[in-house]
Amino acid sequence: MIDLSVDIAGIHFKNPVLAASGTFGYGLEFAELIDLNRLGGFCTKGLSIEPLEGNPPPRIVETHGGMLNSIGLQNIGVRAFVEQKLPHLRKYNTRVIANVFGFSPEEYVDVVRVLNDGDGVAAYELNISCPNVKKGGMEIGNDPNEAARLTEAVKRVAHRPVIVKLSPHARSIAEVARAVEAAGADALSVMNTILGMSVDIYTRRPRLGTVMGGLSGPAIKPIAVRMVFEAARAVSIPVIGIGGIVTAQDALEFIIAGASAIQVGTANYADPGVTIKIIDGLTAYCRQQNIAQIRTLIGTIRC
Amino acid sequence: MMDVTATVLNNAREYGDYWRLRVKIPAHYAVRPGQFAMIRPSAQWEPILRRAMVFYRVEHRVHALEAEFIYRVMGRGTRQLAQLRSGDRLDVLGPLGNGFTIGERPAVGRDVALVSGGIGIPALYLLAAELCQRGFVPRLFHGDRTSDAERGLICVDDFYALLGRDHVLCATEDGSYGQRGVVTDLLESALQSGAWRPVALYACGPEPMMKRVAQLALQFHIPAELSLEAAMACGFGVCLACVQRVRLDGRITYVRVCCEGPVFRAEDIVWEEPVVDRSPVGGMRNGAR
Ligand SMILES: Cc1cc2nc3c(=O)[nH]c(=O)nc-3n(C[C@H](O)[C@H](O)[C@H](O)COP(=O)(O)OP(=O)(O)OC[C@H]3O[C@@H](n4cnc5c(N)ncnc54)[C@H](O)[C@@H]3O)c2cc1C
Ligand SMILES: Cc1cc2nc3c(=O)[nH]c(=O)nc-3n(C[C@H](O)[C@H](O)[C@H](O)COP(=O)(O)O)c2cc1C
Ligand code: FES
Numbered sequence: 001m002i003d004l005s006v007d008i009a010g011i012h013f014k015n016p017v018l019a020a021s022g023t024f025g026y027g028l029e030f031a032e033l034i035d036l037n038r039l040g041g042f043c044t045k046g047l048s049i050e051p052l053e054g055n056p057p058p059r060i061v062e063t064h065g066g067m068l069n070s071i072g073l074q075n076i077g078v079r080a081f082v083e084q085k086l087p088h089l090r091k092y093n094t095r096v097i098a099n100v101f102g103f104s105p106e107e108y109v110d111v112v113r114v115l116n117d118g119d120g121v122a123a124y125e126l127n128i129s130c131p132n133v134k135k136g137g138m139e140i141g142n143d144p145n146e147a148a149r150l151t152e153a154v155k156r157v158a159h160r161p162v163i164v165k166l167s168p169h170a171r172s173i174a175e176v177a178r179a180v181e182a183a184g185a186d187a188l189s190v191m192n193t194i195l196g197m198s199v200d201i202y203t204r205r206p207r208l209g210t211v212m213g214g215l216s217g218p219a220i221k222p223i224a225v226r227m228v229f230e231a232a233r234a235v236s237i238p239v240i241g242i243g244g245i246v247t248a249q250d251a252l253e254f255i256i257a258g259a260s261a262i263q264v265g266t267a268n269y270a271d272p273g274v275t276i277k278i279i280d281g282l283t284a285y286c287r288q289q290n291i292a293q294i295r296t297l298i299g300t301i302r303c
Numbered sequence: 304m305m306d307v308t309a310t311v312l313n314n315a316r317e318y319g320d321y322w323r324l325r326v327k328i329p330a331h332y333a334v335r336p337g338q339f340a341m342i343r344p345s346a347q348w349e350p351i352l353r354r355a356m357v358f359y360r361v362e363h364r365v366h367a368l369e370a371e372f373i374y375r376v377m378g379r380g381t382r383q384l385a386q387l388r389s390g391d392r393l394d395v396l397g398p399l400g401n402g403f404t405i406g407e408r409p410a411v412g413r414d415v416a417l418v419s420g421g422i423g424i425p426a427l428y429l430l431a432a433e434l435c436q437r438g439f440v441p442r443l444f445h446g447d448r449t450s451d452a453e454r455g456l457i458c459v460d461d462f463y464a465l466l467g468r469d470h471v472l473c474a475t476e477d478g479s480y481g482q483r484g485v486v487t488d489l490l491e492s493a494l495q496s497g498a499w500r501p502v503a504l505y506a507c508g509p510e511p512m513m514k515r516v517a518q519l520a521l522q523f524h525i526p527a528e529l530s531l532e533a534a535m536a537c538g539f540g541v542c543l544a545c546v547q548r549v550r551l552d553g554r555i556t557y558v559r560v561c562c563e564g565p566v567f568r569a570e571d572i573v574w575e576e577p578v579v580d581r582s583p584v585g586g587m588r589n590g591a592r
Contacts, residue, residue, distance in 0.1 A: 025541035032304055033539075045543075053557055057575075058534050060544040062352050062379075067536060074543045074557065217351050246348055269537040270343060270351055272306055272396065 002286045003293040004279065006040075008238045008260050009161035009186035011122050013040040013095055016255065016294060017279045020242055020265035021046055021099035021125065021165075022071065026085040031092070033272040038279060040261060041095030044081065046127050048101050049110045051077035056209035061198045066217020066244070067266060068196050070210040073101055073130060078111045082118040095122040097163065101130065105140075105150045109157055116159040123160050126150065129167030129192035130214075141167035141192075144179035151183035163240065165189035166231065168220075173227050174234035181235040189240045189263065190231045191224050217266040218244040225257050232258025232299055246274065248281020258299040304539060305330055306396040308345055312369065314387045318451035320376045321422070322385055323359075328368040328395055334361045336405075336430035337507075337530050337566050340397030341538035342372070344383060354380040355535050355561075357507075358398065359425040359458070370395075373425040373458060399538050400565050403430050403528050408438055409502055416493075416501040416525070417443040418516050420486055420508025424458045426530045430505055431465055441466060442501070444493070446474040446486025446512070456480055487515040494523050501525055504569075517569040527569035533560040548573035 004015035019042035024030060027042050036042075054074025061068045076084070081098070089096050098121045102108035108126060115121055128141035128150060140146045147164065154162055164185045170176045177188055193214025198207040206212070224243025232239045241259030245251050246267045254262050267274045286294055309326040316322050341353035360371040376385050387393065415434055417427045424445055434441045443462050450456050462471045473481030474489050482489060486508070493499055506516045507530040520527035533545035538561045546557035547564060549571045558564070 022543075023537075023541065029539060029541050033306055045541075054543060054546065057544075057546055059546065060534050060536050060542070062350055065349065066351055069536070069542070069544065071543050074546070218348065266351060266536075267348075269542055270348065270353055271394070272537075272539070 002283050002291070003295075004282055004286070006260050006295050006298075008240070009123060009163065011095060011161060013261060015040040015279050015282065016259075016261035017251065017275050017282070018042055018095075018097070018240070018261055018263045019268060019275055020263035021127065023265040023268045026081065026089070027092075027096065028085060028088055030272060034276050036092040036094050038276055039094045040279075041097055041122065043097040043099045043125050043263065045075050046073045046099045046101040046130065047075055047078040047081050047111055047115075048073060048103075049078060049107050049114070051075060051080065058207060058209055059213075061207040061213070063196070063198060063215065063217075063219065065219030066215055068198055068208060068213040068215055069193070070208045070213035072210065078114045082114060086118050086120050090120040096120055097123045097125050099125045099127055099165075100154075101127045105153050108150060109153050112154050112158050116157070121160060123163055123186070124154070124158055125163040125165050125189055126154060127165050127192070129165050129169075138167050138169055141176065142170045144170070144176045147176050148179040148183035151180050151185050155184040161186035163187040163189050165192055166227075167192050168194050168223060168227055174230050177231040177234045181237050185237060187238045187240060187260075188231055188235065189242055190228045191243055194220055194223065216244070218246055220244045221250060225253050228254055228259050229257040229301070245278070248278045248285060251278050251282060252285060252297075255294070255297050256299070256301050258301065260295075260298050304397065304399060305332065306394060309393045309395045311387045311389055311391045311393055313389055314385070316385070317373075317457055318454040321457045322374050322376060324372045324374065324384065324387065326370055326372070326393055326395065328370055329366065330368060331363070332368070332398055334358045334370075334398045334429065335402030336433050337402035337426055338398040338400050339538070339565065340370075340372075340395050340399060341535070342384070342396070343380075343394050344387060345392035345394050347383070350379045350383070352380070352536055353394070353396065353538065354384065355532075355538055357426045357530075359428055361429065373422070375422040396538060400561060401563065403505055403530070403566050405430075405433060405437060405439075406503065406526075412500060412502045413439050414499055414501045415439045415441040416490065416504040417441050418486060418490055418504065418506040418508065418512070419443070419445045420512040421447050422457070423506070423508035423530070426507035427505060428458065428461060428465070431462065435465065440470070442470045442472065442493075442499070444472050444474075444486050444490045446476075446489070446508075448475065449477045450475050450480030485512070487512055487519065490516070491519055494519060503527070506530070514574055517572065520569050528566050529569055529572065530565045531560055531567060531572070532565065535561055537561070548575065
C-alpha cells in the first residue's frame with residue numbers, strides 16, 4: 001500500500017492533490033463528475049464579505065499554453081457560502097479550504113470571523129495575490145510588511161490554520177515568504193496567476209474587458225516551480241505548489257522542488273477528472289520508484 | 304452532465320469552412336434542443352480549453368448516443384477538430400446549458416419563427432424537430448455571407464427535409480443563394496405582410512442579427528428566445544468566465560451563459576456596447592456564429 005498522505009499545518013490530507021481556488025467552484029459542481037471523496041482537498045472560489053459581481057466581459061482569453069482571466073472575484077459572499085454550500089460539503093470526506101479575499105485587511109478579518117462559525121472548513125487560504133482587483137489583492141501580496149501585517153491580523157482571530165497565497169509579482173518571493181512566516185502563517189500557497197495582456201489586432205482593443213488579467217496554465221509552470229523552490233528554501237512552514245499542473249509528472253516536479261502538496265487549477269476546465277488522474281499517477285510513480293510514503297519525496301531535489 | 308470518451312464515426316468538410324462531425328458517445332442521456340457539449344480531442348492540452356458545440360442531431364442507440372456537430376473552422380481549436388479521423392477519441396462533456404423552452408400550443412396559431420445566421424443554424428435543428436412533433440409549424444429564416452455552388456447553405460438541406468422547402472427562407476449577402484441581403488430583412492417582411500403571425504420566435508446567430516431579432520420580436524409582440532455565445536473556459540459553471548448581463552427579478556445582474564443560458568428570453572438580455580470589428584473573418588463580437 002502506498003501512502004500518499006501528507007500533513008500540512010496540523011491537518012491530515014489523504015493525498016497531496018488539491019483543486020485550486022477559482023477553478024473548482026464551491027466544490028459541489030464537481031460532485032456529478034468525480035468522486036470528491038478521493039481528493040486530498042479543494043479551495044473554494046475566493047470569498048468576500050459581501051457578494052461581488054465581478055468584472056465586465058470578456059473575462060478570459062485563451063493563450064498558448066494557458067489562458068488569461070479577469071473574473072474579478074465574482075462570488076456569492078461568505079455568508080451565503082456558510083449557509084448554502086457548506087452544509088452540503090460536509091457530506092464529503094475531503095478537506096475544504098476556504099479562499100478568503102478582502103479589499104482591506106479589516107475585510108479579510110471579517111470574512112474569517114464568519115467562516116469561524118462554519119462547520120466543515122479545514123483551513124483558510126488568504127488570497128493576497130489576485131491581479132484582477134484594484135485594491136487589496138496583489139497590492140498586499142507584493143509588500144512583505146503589508147503581507148505580514150495582514151497575516152498577523154487574521155491569525156489573531158482565525159480558529160483554523162492560515163495558509164497565505166503568494167503572488168509571483170513580489171520583488172522577492174523569499175522575502176515575502178519569510179515575512180509571512182514570521183507573522184504566524186501556518187503554510188504558503190505558491191503561486192497565483194501572472195499579470196498579462198492580449199490585443200485584438202482588428203479592433204485594436206485589449207481582448208479582456210479589464211485590459212489586463214492573470215495568466216495560468218502550463219505556460220507558467222517553470223516560473224511556479226522556481227518560486228516554490230525559492231519559497232521552500234526560505235521558510236520552514238509547508239509550501240503548497242500551484243501553477244500549470246496538468247499531469248502527475250508536473251505535480252512531482254513541484255513536490256521534489258519542495259512542495260508538500262499541490263493544487264490543480266486551469267486543468268480542471270479542460271478535464272474535470274484531472275485531479276483523480278494525477279492522484280493515480282502519483283501512486284503509479286511511487287510504486288515504480290519504490291517510494292512507500294510520498295512525504296519522503298518532498299524537497300528531495302539534488303542541487 | 305457527464306464527461307465521456309466518444310469515438311469519431313465520421314468527420315468531413317461540408318464545404319468552405321463548414322464541417323460535420325459524427326461521434327458515438329457510450330452513454331445515455333437526454334439532450335434538450337439548444338443544449339451543448341464541451342469537446343476536445345482526448346488528452347489534448349494544447350489549446351488548453353475545450354470548445355463549446357451545440358448538439359445538432361442526436362440518435363439513441365442500444366448502448367450509446369450518436370451525435371452530430373456542425374462546426375466552422377476558425378481558429379486553433381476548430382482547426383484541430385478538423386484533424387480528427389474516424390476511430391479517433393474525443394472527450395465530450397455534456398449535456399450542458401438550459402436549452403430552449405417550448406410553451407403549450409395556444410388555441411389559435413401554431414406558426415413559429417426560427418431565425419439563424421451562419422454557424423448559428425445547428426442550434427435550431429433539434430428544436431425544429433421537437434416543435435413539429437408538438438404540432439407547431441416552424442418556418443426557418445436563415446442567412447449567411449455566401450453559399451457553395453454545389454452544396455448550397457450549411458444544414459439547409461436537412462431543414463428542407465424536416466420542414467418542407469416552402470418553410471425554409473434563405474438570404475445571402477452576395478445573393479448567391481436565396482434573397483440578397485440579411486436574414487432579418489426576410490423576417491421583417493414576413494412579419495409585416497400580416498398574413499403570418501408566429502406565436503414564438505427562436506434565434507441563434509451573430510450579435511447584430513440577434514439584436515435586430517430582439518427588436519422585431521418586441522415590435523411585433525412575439526415571445527422570443529435567443530441562444531447566446533460567450534467565451535467559456537469550463538462550460539459547467541465553475542470558472543465564471545461566460546457571464547452575460549440580464550434583467551433578473553427587477554435588477555440587472557451577471558449570469559452564466561453556460562448554466563443559466565445559453566438560451567435567454569429576448570427581453571431579459573442587456574446588450575453591451577457594440578465593438579467595431581474589422582477582422583477579415585469576423586471575431587466573436589461581430590458573429591462567428
Ligand atoms: C453555447 C455555444 C455553442 C456553440 N456551438 C457551436 C457550434 O455548434 N458550431 C461552431 O462552429 N461553433 C460553436 N460555438 C463556438 C465555438 O465554441 C468556438 O468558440 C468557435 O468555433 C471558435 O473556436 P476556434 O478554436 O475556432 O477559435 P479560437 O480563436 O482558437 O478560439 C479562442 C478562444 O475563444 C473562444 N471563442 C472564439 N470564438 C468564439 C465564439 N464565437 N463563441 C464563443 N467562444 C469563442 C474559443 O472557445 C476559445 O476559447 C459555440 C459556442 C457556444 C458558447
Ligand atoms: C478563472 C480563474 C479564477 C481564479 N480565481 C481565484 C480566486 O478566486 N482566488 C485565488 O486565490 N486564486 C484564483 N485563481 C488562481 C488559481 O487558484 C491558481 O493559483 C492559478 O490559476 C495558477 O494555477 P494553474 O496554472 O494550475 O491554473 C483563479 C484562476 C483562474 C484561471
Ligand atoms: S464557462 Fe465556466 S462558468 Fe460558464
